[in-house]
Amino acid sequence: LSNVHQESSMFTEVEFCVMSGTDQHSKADLENIIAKCGGIVVQNPGADTYCVIAGIENVRVKNVICSNKHDVVRAAWLLECFENKTVVPWQPHHMIHMCPSTAEHFACEYDCYGDSYVTDTSEYPLRDVFHRMSKIKEKIPFEMMANLEERYSWNNSSYNIFRHCTVYVDSFATINDPTTRINTSSLNIRALELRFHGAKLVNQLDEGISHVLVSEDLSRLEQIKTMRRAMAKKFKIVSVSWVLDSVKMRVPQMENAYLL
């Protein structure tokens, strides 16, 4: 690499170890960039190595991560530095792995998802943070969403007007039996409309529901009312126009006019 023409001195005396390239930039490309900026390239990370650069996470990279002695940085960071002709400070999204001392430094500055404690965020950085969080398996429960919306006064959005409703839709020929669903009924569209506007739909007419939605077909109404008599918390039986009107007015309408 001695014949490389040096373009910058930002990496002078800094030792790097490139472990893998990316689809666009081979390992040799990346090493070339380092040399162009005055940096030193070694094939195995040692005590003087500033950091390990990795395009893809292969077995060697994993071994370095396991040994926990070196910071492993994405090739994107190197390219960013080269493009801007300056050493870009490491940010959480640059890091594949951090050794304990770096991790500690980052912990003062960023939370574990990479969002800064001190710097304001905006759409794109936050998108980035969220994107890196996509692995989170455990989603918050439905009730918590309703509480959050209430707390931050997001509950006046027209997309969650039914958030506090738990609805059983009378679209099964036999109550509580989803296999007897009556297809191509407009009730099925109203059900989706309810969900789209934040309602929680249930397949079982059980204690705790707030509404039962019925269509023109009132053949099961008496049975539903009988079931209601046995419940401590009384649900309201409303016609589809309650949904239609509420969506149209963008606020939940009083049920009284729609009761059956």
Place this chain on the structure above:
Amino acid sequence: MEKKIRSICISSYPGAIYFLQIAWKKDLGDGFTVALTDGHSAWTGEVSQEDVSQEAKDMEMERSNYVEELRKALIMTALPANKYNFDLLEDRENPEIYHFTYEKTLKEVAFKLGSTKLKSVQNPAHVIKELISYCLGCTAELYSRNEHLQKENERLQCDWNDMHAQLEKFVDGKEELEQTLYTQFTCVLNEKKAKIRNLKEKLSEAQERLKQK
């Protein structure tokens, strides 16, 4: 030319079924032709525009109301059959002429809506043949219309199912996205709160130390 064929009962011959064909142009009030058959014999006659006007006048009815009554009596089949009475009476003087009368019955009273002279047809087979061929024509037309509507209905149902599936996908997506965003929001928010708690603790520790000094 519009035509309507229906079966009626004749008071003078109870039990037998007669077929009545009314044909008219545009409006029944402009006059119409009547053909009646019992399957063996046939009788035909005509009611002119003037006849209609005269009948309306005799009954002291608004002409349009009278025409409406005629329509109900002669053409409509959906109404209860016993509301109207039909009769066919032989003329005393001329055996070739019959009087076809139609009347409306109202709680024990009946009032005559009209009557027309029908003449026996020499060749009833011709009338019957025409009647049957008209009926077959109607059936064929209804059949093809039914087929068309059925196809249309199938297509609409298909579209409906497609749209429903798509809508369901969108709603699923919206719900999932919402939940994911709220989850991520909560995580980041809670991290910030943890930091605030941590700083608060550090602050009170520092204040403690300051007091002790």
